[in-house]
Amino acid sequence: MCGIIGYIGKKQAYPIIINGLKKLEYRGYDSYGICILNNDNVFLKKKVGRISNENGENLRDGNLGIGHSRWATTGGVCEKNAHPHEYNGFYVVHNGIVENYKELKEDLIKKGHKFNSDTDTEVIAHLISEEFKDNLEDAVRKALKKIIGSYGVAIVSPKDKDKIVIAKMSSPIIIGICKDGHIVASDPSAVIDFTKQIVTLDDGEIAVLKKDGYMILKEKKIEIIDWESDAVSKGEYEHFMLKEIMEEPNVIENATQGRLLEDNVKLGGLETSKERLEKTNKIYLVGCGTGYHAAKTGEYLMEEIAGIDAEAHMASEIRYRNVRLGPNYAAIFVSQSGETADNLACLKRMKEVGVLPLGVTNVIGSTQTRETEGGVYTRCGPEIAVASTKAFIGQLTVLTMISIFLGRQRNLSKERAKEIISELKELPRKGSLILDNHKQIQELAKKYSQFKNFWFIGRKFNYPIAMEGALKLKEISYVHAEGTPGGELKHGPLALIDENCPTIAICTKDSVYDKMISNIEEVKARNGKVIAIATEGDGKIKDIVDDVIYIPETLECLTPLLSTIPLHLFAYYFALSLNRDIDKPRNLAKSVTVE
Ligand code: M6R
Numbered sequence: 001m002c003g004i005i006g007y008i009g010k011k012q013a014y015p016i017i018i019n020g021l022k023k024l025e026y027r028g029y030d031s032y033g034i035c036i037l038n039n040d041n042v043f044l045k046k047k048v049g050r051i052s053n054e055n056g057e058n059l060r061d062g063n064l065g066i067g068h069s070r071w072a073t074t075g076g077v078c079e080k081n082a083h084p085h086e087y088n089g090f091y092v093v094h095n096g097i098v099e100n101y102k103e104l105k106e107d108l109i110k111k112g113h114k115f116n117s118d119t120d121t122e123v124i125a126h127l128i129s130e131e132f133k134d135n136l137e138d139a140v141r142k143a144l145k146k147i148i149g150s151y152g153v154a155i156v157s158p159k160d161k162d163k164i165v166i167a168k169m170s171s172p173i174i175i176g177i178c179k180d181g182h183i184v185a186s187d188p189s190a191v192i193d194f195t196k197q198i199v200t201l202d203d204g205e206i207a208v209l210k211k212d213g214y215m216i217l218k219e220k221k222i223e224i225i226d227w228e229s230d231a232v233s234k235g236e237y238e239h240f241m242l243k244e245i246m247e248e249p250n251v252i253e254n255a256t257q258g259r260l261l262e263d264n265v266k267l268g269g270l271e272t273s274k275e276r277l278e279k280t281n282k283i284y285l286v287g288c289g290t291g292y293h294a295a296k297t298g299e300y301l302m303e304e305i306a307g308i309d310a311e312a313h314m315a316s317e318i319r320y321r322n323v324r325l326g327p328n329y330a331a332i333f334v335s336q337s338g339e340t341a342d343n344l345a346c347l348k349r350m351k352e353v354g355v356l357p358l359g360v361t362n363v364i365g366s367t368q369t370r371e372t373e374g375g376v377y378t379r380c381g382p383e384i385a386v387a388s389t390k391a392f393i394g395q396l397t398v399l400t401m402i403s404i405f406l407g408r409q410r411n412l413s414k415e416r417a418k419e420i421i422s423e424l425k426e427l428p429r430k431g432s433l434i435l436d437n438h439k440q441i442q443e444l445a446k447k448y449s450q451f452k453n454f455w456f457i458g459r460k461f462n463y464p465i466a467m468e469g470a471l472k473l474k475e476i477s478y479v480h481a482e483g484t485p486g487g488e489l490k491h492g493p494l495a496l497i498d499e500n501c502p503t504i505a506i507c508t509k510d511s512v513y514d515k516m517i518s519n520i521e522e523v524k525a526r527n528g529k530v531i532a533i534a535t536e537g538d539g540k541i542k543d544i545v546d547d548v549i550y551i552p553e554t555l556e557c558l559t560p561l562l563s564t565i566p567l568h569l570f571a572y573y574f575a576l577s578l579n580r581d582i583d584k585p586r587n588l589a590k591s592v593t594v595e
Contacts, residue, residue, distance in 0.1 A: 001028050001589040001591065001593050001594055002027055002068065002070050002071050002083075002095035002096075002186070002593075003024025003026075003068065003069040003095065003186045003187075003190070004024075004066070004067070004068050004083075004093045004094070004153070004154050004184070004185065004186050005017055005020035005024060005066065005068070005183070005184065005185045005186070005190050006065065006164045006166070006183065006185075006209070007020075007063075007064070007065060007181060007182070007183050008063065008064045008163070008182055008211055009063060009178060009180045009181010009182060009211055010063060010180040010181055011180055012061065012062070013065035014034070014036055014060045014065060015059065016194065017036075017065050017067040018034070018054060019190075020183065020191070021051040021067045021068075021069050022051055023189045023192075024069050024185065024186055024187070024189070025051050025584070026384050026386055026583070026589070027069060027071065027095075027186060027590055027591055028069045028072075028589050029050050029052075029069060029070075029584050029589075030048070030072045031046065031048045031049065031069075031070045031072075031078075031081070032046075032047055032049075032050070032051045032054075032067065032068060032069045033045060033046035033047070033068050033070075033093070034065060034066075034067040034068075034084075035066050035067070035084040035091045035156065036061075036062035036064070036065035037062055037064045037065060037156055037158055037161065038060070038061050038062035038063075039158075040158050042089075042091070043062065044086065044091070046082035046083075046084075047079065048077060048079055048082065050584075051069055063181070063211070064162065064164065065156070066093050066154045066155075066156055066164065066184075067084075067093065068084060068093035068094075068095075070083060073097055073120070073594055074098075074118065074120040074121075075117060075118030075119040075120075080116055081119050083119075085121050085122040085124070086116075086125055087116075087125035087128075088126075088129040089129075089157050089159050090128045090129050090132070090136075090139075090155060090157045091157060092121060092122075092124045092125045092128070092154075092155050093153065094121040094124060094153045095151070095153075095171045095186055095593065096151040096153075096169070096593065096594070097120060097149045097150055097594050097595075098120035098123055098147050098149045098151070099120075099149035100149065101120035101149075104123045104146060104147075105122075105123050105126075108123065108126045108130070113126050120149075123147075127142075127143035127146055127147075128143045128157075130143070131143050132159065134160070135160060136155065136157055136159070136160035136163060136165050136208075137163075137165045137206060137208050140165045140167060140206060144169070147169075150169055150170035150171050150341070150594070151167065151170075151171055152167075152172055152173040153166065153167050154166045154184050162210060162211065163208050163209065163210050164208070165206065165207075165209075166184045166201065166207050166208075167201075167206040168201040168202065168203060168204075168205055169203050169204060170203060170341070170344065171186075171339075172186055172187060172200075172339050172367060172591075173185075173186065173200075173201040174186075174188060174191070174198045174199065174200050174365070175198065175199045175207065175209065175214055176190075176191030176197070177195055177197040178191075178194045179195075182209040182211075182214050184209060187337075187363065188225045188363075188364075188365075189232045189382050192225055192227070192229045192231075192232060196224055196225045197222050197223075197224065197225075198222070198223055198224075198225060199214075199216070199221075200365045200370070201216065202370070203367075223364065223365050225364070226364065227381045227382060231381045231382050232382050232384060239385065239572070239576075239582045239583050240383075240385040240583045241385035241387055241389060241476070241572050241583055242572055244384070244385055244389045245389045245390065245565070245572060246435060247380075247390045248389065248390050248431055249427070249428040249429070249430075249431030249432045249435065250428065251378070251379075251380050251393045251394045251397070252393060252394075252397050252431060252561060253428040254381075254394075255378055255379050255380070255398055256397060256401065256425070257379075259401060260421050260424065260425065263414040263415075263417040263418045264405070264408045264417060265404045265405050265421070267401060269375045269376045269377070270374050270375075270376065270405060271374075272373070272374055273356055273373055273374040277405075277406060277409060278409050280329065280330045280356065281308075281309065282311065282329050283302055283308055283309070283310045283311070283329070283331070284310075284311055284318070284323070284330070284331040285298045285302075285312040285313070285331075285332050285334060285399075286314075286318060286331055286332070286333050286334065286343060286346055286347075287312075287333065287334035287335060288314060288315050288335075288340050288343060288592065289388070290336075290392050290472075291334040291335050291336065291340070291343070292313075292315075293392065293465070293467050293471070294334045294392055294395035294399060295312040295313070295332070296463070296464035297396055297461060297464040297465070298310065298402075298403070299311060300460060300461050300557075301399055301461075302399075302402075304403075305403035305404060305406075305407045305416075305420065305557060306405075306406035306409075306412065307407060307410050307411050307412065308406055311323075314342075315333075315340065315342035315343045315345070315346045316595075318346055319342060319345050319346040319349060325350060325353045325354075326354055326355065327354040327356075329356070330357075331346075331347070331350045331358065332358045332360055332375075332402070333346070333347055333358070333359045333360070333361075333368055333372065334359075334360045334395050334399070335359070335361055335366075335368050336361075336362045336363065336380075336383055336395075337362070337363050337368075337590065337591040338359065338361040338366025338367055338368030338369050339363070339366050339368070339591045339593050340591065340592050340593070341594055341595050342592070342595060343368060344368065344371065347371055347372065348371070351371070356373060357371065357372045357373055358375045358376075359376075360375060360376055360378060360398045360399060361375060361377060361378065362378045362380050362383065362391050376401070376402060378391060378394030378395055378397070378398050379394065380393075380394040384583065384590075386475070386476075386583065386584055387472055387475055387571070387582075387583075387585070389472070389568045392468060392564060392568075393564060396561050397424075397561065400558065400561075404417055404420060404421065420557065423554055423558055427554065430551075430552040430562055431561070431562060433552055434552070434562060434565045434566055434569075437566075438573075440549065441549060441570055441573060442569075442573040442576075444531060444547055444549070444570065444573075445569075445570050445572075445573035445577060446573065448531070448574070449574055449577040451479070451501070452479050452480060453479065453481070453496070453500065453501040454470065454479065454480070454481040454482075454501065454503070455470075455481075455482060455483075455484070455489075455493060455496070455497065455504070455523075455528075456470040456473075456481060456483035456484075456503070456505075456567075457483070457484060457485065457486040457489060457503060457504070457505050457506070457516070457519055458483070458485070458486060458506035458516075458563070459485055459512040459516055460511065461510075461556060461557060461560050462506040462508065462559060462560060463483075464560070465506055465560045465563050465564050465567065466484065466485070466506060467483035467484075468483070468564060468567065469481075469483060469504060469564075469567030469568075472567065472568055472571035473571040473575075475585050475588060476571055476575040476582050476585045477571065477574050477575040477578055477580055478578075478580065478585070478586070479574075479578075486512075486516050486520075487515065487519065489519055489522055489523070490522060494522060497523050497526045497528040499527045501528060502528065502531065503529070503530050503531070504530075504532075504533070504567070504570070505519065505520050505523070505530055505532050505533070505545070506532075506533045506559075507520060507532045507533065507534050507541060508535045508556075508559050509535040510556040510559060511556060520532065520541075520544055521544065524545075529546045530544075530546055530547075531545065531546065531548070531570075532544075532549070533548075533549050533563050533566055533567070534548050535550070535552075535553050536550045536552050537550075537553070538550075549570075551563060551565070551566065
């Protein structure tokens with residue numbers, strides 16, 4: 001949550017900061033702020049609302065500045081709580097939470113400090129002022145020692161000019177190395193227009209950025225961003241979410257490229273863990289939101305394909321439970337951003353007790369990729385819409401490949417592996433056929449757009465997909481939706497079904513088809529409307545349900561990779577017909593870097 005950006009160099013800082021804030025807006029869009037230093041002159045602007053409405057005019061002179069897009073945690077959404085926060089000439093932008101801010105603030109007030117905001121962040125500016133003698137980085141180091149919590153911070157001051165001091169603890173910070181200067185940002189999307197060379201700060205590190213160089217306490221490796229600048233633009237699409245759904249077939253292709261052998265997979269990121277994985281008794285799959293839905297699908301995939309005990313958990317729950325952990329267990333963390341706080345806290349705990357920590361991650365160089373001992377990138381490119389779509393497809397693809405990998409270490413036959421692999425190769429084409437049908441899905445979404453409650457059902461592999469369909473609908477449309485296993489309907493939810501609560505049923509031709517048909521009939525008997533996601537060629541289902549969206553036939557274990565696509569499209573078009581703010585739904589942020 002919250003995006004931070006800063007520039008120091010030969011160019012004007014203002015347009016670079018505006019550009020960066022627009023790229024980072026997905027991380028928080030309650031308010032934004034900019035601070036430009038030009039010798040002793042300070043320009044400070046704070047505004048409630050969205051940076052996307054800022055036209056970048058009123059250029060302010062200055063080659064040094066910082067900026068922030070806020071997702072409110074401590075303190076309401078108002079101008080005084082927008083960053084940068086200033087005290088006595090020290091300007092701070094912060095992503096994270098100062099957990100002990102109340103105690104610190106009380107002490108500072110006793111010393112005579114006056115506060116201008118209700119935020120936790122403001123105490124950082126005050127602490128720096130207390131510690132400052134003549135060197136900003138020294139003051140920052142001393143101030144941060146007093147803080148409990150998480151931070152990615154950038155600080156500037158006319159009292160120690162020509163530098164930006166940055167620091168990281170549990171919130172991401174990267175430095176973009178440009179020909180004419182340096183950019184600090186929360187993630188690579190904010191620097192990609194200017195450079196592909198980045199350095200990632202580790203927890204506890206402090207760095208000083210100057211026009212002609214940067215200094216971190218230790219030597220760091222330069223990484224190269226492997227996507228193009230247009231990957232962070234909407235192109236011909238009205239919303240990032242639609243663009244990202246349209247990329248889903250491509251994501252399957254990218255994620256599998258060079259990784260599929262004839263009867264096995266080649267996953268470089270698991271090579272060093274190969275021997276431990278052979279001896280692993282059980283896999284925990286951990287994620288949040290959509291990442292959890294992928295983890296849950298992974299649980300079914302691993303049981304079925306790999307023949308290994310697997311259990312999916314929400315990170316926010318498992319981190320406080322007493323589940324059995326130890327060196328014979330592995331944990332796979334599933335995350336688009338690789339920065340989700342609950343995942344990272346759980347990862348830390350798992351590592352401490354000797355569990356093998358692995359990641360399925362999209363963002364290169366993110367904390368999750370650095371804290372795990374191995375893993376597999378989903379290679380989706382940047383995902384900007386708050387609602388996660390293509391990343392989910394990337395996660396399912398990678399989890400399928402990991403299941404094959406684990407299966408071939410166990411009892412998965414060469415023939416079965418071959419069958420799954422050759423069908424995986426067909427999926428980009430089959431996925432594109434579903435997208436070709438987007439007009440029908442758009443019409444259906446419009447037809448149902450007056451309903452305020454939806455039920456999503458699926459069984460086995462499609463149960464997590466029902467949860468995913470429901471989450472997507474609720475988060476961008478603000479209508480109530482729930483996803484449950486079809487078999488659970490009669491244990492309670494059926495009481496809610498009537499002509500005002502339509503059901504979306506994933507009823508593909510597979511081992512639970514007949515059971516799903518019975519569940520659909522239970523709904524129809526209560527006057528519930530049903531939209532079915534069904535397998536091409538299934539004529540029978542048309543006579544039972546109100547509407548059908550057909551998807552191509554595939555192997556049962558691969559169905560989620562296709563059945564998800566119409567649900568993502570349905571949610572998108574539903575929200576479109578309600579005129580919602582699709583890419584930036586209210587109250588949410590893309591990366592949840594606080595607990
Ligand atoms: O970056 P992550 O994949 O770890 O994010 C996890 C969730 O916050 C995320 O999937 C969230 O649920 C999405 N907004 C759902 O569309």
